[in-house]
Amino acid sequence: MRNLVTVVVLLVVGSMWTFFALPWLLETVFLNSFASPGLQVQQFLDEVTGKLFVVFWCCNVSVVLLWVVRTMQRRAASAARVAAMRTRWWTAASLLLAAGLLLSAVMVLFRFPQLSPGGIILLLALLLVNEALLFWLPTVFASRGSYRLVVPGAQLFPKVLMGGS
Amino acid sequence: MKLFAVGVGGSGAKCLEAAIHLHTMGLLDQEESPPTELGVLFVEPDRQSALLQRAQTALVRTQSLHKALGGVTQHFCPGGELKDYGVWNPVESVAGQGSLTMAQIYTKHTLQHRSPALGGLMDCLFTQEEQKLDLREGFRGRPPIGSALMSAIALDDSIHAKTWGRFLGDVRQAAKGGEEVCIHMFGSVFGGTGASGVPTVGQLLRNWLKNEGIQRAQLNASLLLPYFNFKDHGTKDTGLHAEASNFQLNTGAALQYLSQEDNQDFDRVYLLGSDAKVAYGFSIGGASQANGAHLVELLAALGLRDSLGKTRQAAEAAYTLSRHNQSSVNWSDLPDSAITRRAMSRGARLAVVWRNNISLDLEAANGQSLKRFCVGAPWATRFYPAGSSEEASTLGSRKDKDARLAADQWSETLLTWLKQLCSSTGGALEQKLLNPAKLQVQQMHLESLADLVRDRDDGQVPKRETDVEYLKIKLDRRTSGGNPKGTAGLLDTLWELCDQP
Numbered sequence: 001m002r003n004l005v006t007v008v009v010l011l012v013v014g015s016m017w018t019f020f021a022l023p024w025l026l027e028t029v030f031l032n033s034f035a036s037p038g039l040q041v042q043q044f045l046d047e048v049t050g051k052l053f054v055v056f057w058c059c060n061v062s063v064v065l066l067w068v069v070r071t072m073q074r075r076a077a078s079a080a081r082v083a084a085m086r087t088r089w090w091t092a093a094s095l096l097l098a099a100g101l102l103l104s105a106v107m108v109l110f111r112f113p114q115l116s117p118g119g120i121i122l123l124l125a126l127l128l129v130n131e132a133l134l135f136w137l138p139t140v141f142a143s144r145g146s147y148r149l150v151v152p153g154a155q156l157f158p159k160v161l162m163g164g165s
Numbered sequence: 166m167k168l169f170a171v172g173v174g175g176s177g178a179k180c181l182e183a184a185i186h187l188h189t190m191g192l193l194d195q196e197e198s199p200p201t202e203l204g205v206l207f208v209e210p211d212r213q214s215a216l217l218q219r220a221q222t223a224l225v226r227t228q229s230l231h232k233a234l235g236g237v238t239q240h241f242c243p244g245g246e247l248k249d250y251g252v253w254n255p256v257e258s259v260a261g262q263g264s265l266t267m268a269q270i271y272t273k274h275t276l277q278h279r280s281p282a283l284g285g286l287m288d289c290l291f292t293q294e295e296q297k298l299d300l301r302e303g304f305r306g307r308p309p310i311g312s313a314l315m316s317a318i319a320l321d322d323s324i325h326a327k328t329w330g331r332f333l334g335d336v337r338q339a340a341k342g343g344e345e346v347c348i349h350m351f352g353s354v355f356g357g358t359g360a361s362g363v364p365t366v367g368q369l370l371r372n373w374l375k376n377e378g379i380q381r382a383q384l385n386a387s388l389l390l391p392y393f394n395f396k397d398h399g400t401k402d403t404g405l406h407a408e409a410s411n412f413q414l415n416t417g418a419a420l421q422y423l424s425q426e427d428n429q430d431f432d433r434v435y436l437l438g439s440d441a442k443v444a445y446g447f448s449i450g451g452a453s454q455a456n457g458a459h460l461v462e463l464l465a466a467l468g469l470r471d472s473l474g475k476t477r478q479a480a481e482a483a484y485t486l487s488r489h490n491q492s493s494v495n496w497s498d499l500p501d502s503a504i505t506r507r508a509m510s511r512g513a514r515l516a517v518v519w520r521n522n523i524s525l526d527l528e529a530a531n532g533q534s535l536k537r538f539c540v541g542a543p544w545a546t547r548f549y550p551a552g553s554s555e556e557a558s559t560l561g562s563r564k565d566k567d568a569r570l571a572a573d574q575w576s577e578t579l580l581t582w583l584k585q586l587c588s589s590t591g592g593a594l595e596q597k598l599l600n601p602a603k604l605q606v607q608q609m610h611l612e613s614l615a616d617l618v619r620d621r622d623d624g625q626v627p628k629r630e631t632d633v634e635y636l637k638i639k640l641d642r643r644t645s646g647g648n649p650k651g652t653a654g655l656l657d658t659l660w661e662l663c664d665q666p
Contacts, residue, residue, distance in 0.1 A: 076634045078610040079526040083541030145638035149543045 003142045007068055010138040011061060017133055018057045022126070023049040036116040044112050048123065052107050053130060059099050060134035063092050068142050076146035085150045089139065096135055100127040166201045167339045168193060169332060169348045170469065173208040173366060174358030175216035176389050179458060180351035181205050182220040183466035185227050186582055189242060189575075190512040192467075192505065195474050200245030206332050207252040208352075208362050210300055210311075216456065217252065223582065224249055226574045233571035234656065237649040241515075241660035248335070253328040255315050255362075256300045267310060268296040270317070304357030308415055311361025320369050337377055346382040349469045350431075353389040354419035355412035363388060364422055364430070371430040385472045386431045387465035388423075390416055390438030393445050393456065433475075435468035437461050437486075441594035457585035460494060460596070467500050495597035495619070507666055510618045513583055513599055514663035515656075520576035521611035522633050523659070527569050527652075530560045544640035548655045568652035580604045636662055 026034075026045050035041055067089070076082045104123060109115065115123075140151045149155055172181035187193055188203045195201065205224060209217045228247055236244065256265050267287075268274070273296065277284035287296070295310060304311040320329040340346045350367055352359030363386055374382055391412040423434065438461065445456040464486070488498040496506040530538040538560050539545050549560060584604040587596050596619075603617040615631040629635045639662050640655075648654055 075612055075632075076637075077522060077612040077632075079538065079541035079545075080529055081541070081610075083537070086540055145641060146543070146634055148641075149540050149546075155539075155546075 003068060003072065003144050007064065007138055007142040010141060011064065011134070014060070014130075014134040014138070015057065018053050018130065022053060022130075030122060033122050034115065034119040036114050036119060039112060039114040044108070044115070047108055047111065052103055053126075055103055055107075056100050056127065056130055057134060059096055060131060063096055064135055064138045064142070067092065067139050071143055071147045071150075082146050082150060085147060086152070089151055093131070093135065096131055097127075100131065166195060166198060166345045166347070166473065167335070168201055168203045168469065168473075169336055169346070170203060170205045171208060171332075171348065171350045171366065171370075172205065172220065173350060173352035173362035174356060175209070175211075175214055175456070176353035176356065176462070177351040177359050177362075178207055178209060178214065178217045178220040179456070179462045180387060180389070180465045181207065182223045182458065182582060183462045184349075184351070184469055185220070185223050185247065186512070186579055187463075187466050187470065187508075188245065188247060189227055189230070189579075190508045192470055192508045193473065194245065200243055201473070202246045202248065204248035204250055204332065204335060206250035206328060208255065208358070208366060209252055210254055210256040210304065210358060212252070212254060212257075212301070221252070223578050226571070226578045229571040230575040233568035234653045237653050238657040238660075239648070241657045250332045251328045253325060255311075255318060265300045266297050267291055267300070267313065270314060304361060307357050308360035308419065311358055312365050315362055315365040315369075318369070320366075320373055333373060336382065337379070340377075340379040340382050345474075346379075347469075347472055348382060348384045349472065350384075350386040351389075351465055352386075354423075355389070355391045355416045359389070360415050360419050364419065367430045383432045383472060383475075384430065385433040385435070385468070387435040387437060387468040388419070389461060389465060390436055392437070392439040392442060392459060392461040394442045433468075433472050435465065435471070437464045437468070439594075457588065458582050460586060460598075463586060464499070467505065471500060493595040493597050506618075507664070509583075510599070510665065511660070511663045512579060513604065513617060514614055514665075515660055516576040516579045516583075517603065517611060517614065517617060518633055518636060518659060518663065519572055519656070520580060521607050521609075523637075523655070524569060524573050524576070525608070525610055527560065527565075531566070533560055535560055542637070544637050547641060547643055548650055548652075548658075550650060565652045568656075572652065572656055577606050580606055630665070 023045075026049060031041065031045075034044060070088075071085065074081075074085075101124075104127065108123065109120065136151065136153070140154045140157060143150055143154070170181055170184050172178045184193070184203065185205065188201070191200075193201045193203060207217055207220065211217070224247070228249065231242055231247060234242055271287060273284060273287060276287065290309065295307060298307075298310070300310065300314065304314075318325075321333055323330070336346055336348065348370060350363050350370075352363035354360045354363065367384065367386060370384055374384065394412075420436075423431075439459075443457075443459060486498075486500060488494050496502050499505045526542055530542070535545070535549055545560075549565075583599055584601045587599045587601045587604065598619060600616050600619055603614075611633055613631050613633065614636075615628070617631075636659075640658055643658055649657055
């Protein structure tokens with residue numbers, strides 16, 4: 001139960017980031033970073049915040065829910081069996097990142113070739129931040145007891161905050 | 166409190182095996198008293214006895230476990246030394262490694278020449294076959310042979326220094342140091358060695374206590390009445406052998422002897438038997454006599470527990486123990502049933518979880534980096550804190566490996582004993598203590614402890630409480646505090662967690 005509450009809370013926080021904080025940051029703080037000759041910045045931002053990050057949010061949330069269901073269903077009587085989940089986590093994370101890159105290429109980079117190299121790097125960095133907030137953090141805190149150290153970096157957090165059974 | 170247990174013959178050795186396991190499970194400890202020390206001495210003329218060897222294996226493995234725990238544990242085996250006084254072979258003590266017959270003991274050849282009447286009397290008491298029987302293989306169900314041999318022995322003779330010498334020395338030291346001392350004898354009264362040895366050695370011990378002026382020591386006995394039969398019987402080629410048809414006769418004679426008014430060798434006597442007799446394969450003794458453990462032996466060992474903290478004067482009564490249901494035996498049929506059930510279930514859980522899960526994890530991780538292992542076993546961070554040295558950051562240091570092996574061997578021994586105990590009740594008697602199928606040693610990770618303990622309403626226990634995974638999560642949640650680390654700490658905490666009142 002504690003896992004589910006943690007997932008919901010973290011996904012709500014992630015959603016607020018995706019749907020409110022990120023668009024606001026892009027339109028205020030990062031607006032000039034994307035500006036380049038010939039680029040329709042407003043059209044570009046609408047595409048990024050309205051489509052790219054929304055689709056990426058869907059991918060992350062789906063994979064997180066899949067992860068939670070999988071770790072809740074899977075009996076973890078053996079340490080080796082639990083440890084094998086780390087490979088799956090890396091696979092999921094890599095696929096998500098690949099999906100993010102592909103989506104960025106198809107939805108933004110091909111459509112807005114005027115985007116400066118600095119803008120591309122910033123976009124990719126924001127994708128990574130999104131993946132960290134929407135996938136890594138929820139899987140760290142929502143992986144129940146036996147799986148609490150499966151997610152890389154989980155040992156950095158105090159045990160008391162983690163892994164309800 | 167110091168307990169000294171003497172097991173006479175094969176059944177006596179099996180009772181000692183039970184007593185050793187009860188001692189490890191804390192059933193021989195008294196509340197609010199320091200852990201009880203237990204010393205065991207085997208009396209067995211048959212060096213090849215499989216029953217003796219099995220009991221000795223249990224003893225050695227339990228001692229190894231104690232050593233591996235290193236006295237640092239707070240809950241599991243917290244002290245309570247287990248001492249081995251060895252095997253006293255009454256035949257070898259008289260004849261050394263050579264053969265020995267009744268005719269040799271009583272120098273029949275000389276006897277016939279010097280006193281033909283006595284020689285004739287010997288022929289009346291013992292058949293020619295009995296007189297020529299090589300006693301190194303036991304007394305073959307003939308109590309008079311064993312009695313004749315053992316009654317001629319002085320226990321404190323220097324030739325018994327390695328066994329009785331140490332045993333009696335420790336009894337003397339403990340009694341004179343003001344400690345409570347209890348000597349408890351185990352043996353069957355229907356076979357050969359036990360039927361002859363228990364009354365005879367009991368009498369020798371009582372005389373020794375009197376001579377030493379030791380008043381406070383209790384001398385008790387758990388005597389086993391017939392509780393098994395043989396599936397088949399010997400042939401002409403077998404020579405002299407124990408016969409099930411003699412069991413009642415031997416028992417009657419032994420009980421008659423013990424009930425004599427002037428016989429006050431024992432302060433307390435526990436008589437245990439079973440109407441539902443288990444059928445063991447016929448054997449004349451030696452390595453082939455591999456009878457499984459039996460509930461009656463557990464009850465005999467619980468007699469040792471019953472006598473704890475009781476004074477000699479309180480023994481002016483007779484109590485009986487029987488089962489509630491004719492067709493089955495369950496926890497409520499055992500003395501102090503709630504405590505006994507709790508401790509034995511706890512022991513069974515620990516052994517099963519350790520051998521069929523935790524140990525398998527540790528074995529698979531042998532030599533692996535601790536950091537890597539902890540990914541799949543977060544509980545390990547609590548017991549194996551990472552160190553700066555290569556050894557400390559790798560699982561499988563010599564000390565931990567030895568402790569794991571000791572715990573493995575002890576668990577296997579306990580599981581084998583419990584499985585036999587819960588499988589061989591005899592006849593149509595149904596056993597409702599532990600589930601033998603769950604006591605199997607296996608190489609697959611055990612996932613659940615459900616159905617391990619019988620005779621309880623499983624609906625009362627939430628399902629996850631019986632999941633091994635949940636047990637591991639609880640291990641992980643334990644705060645480090647001042648608790649011991651390493652394999653000893655792991656076993657200690659598991660012992661705590663396996664307790665389900």
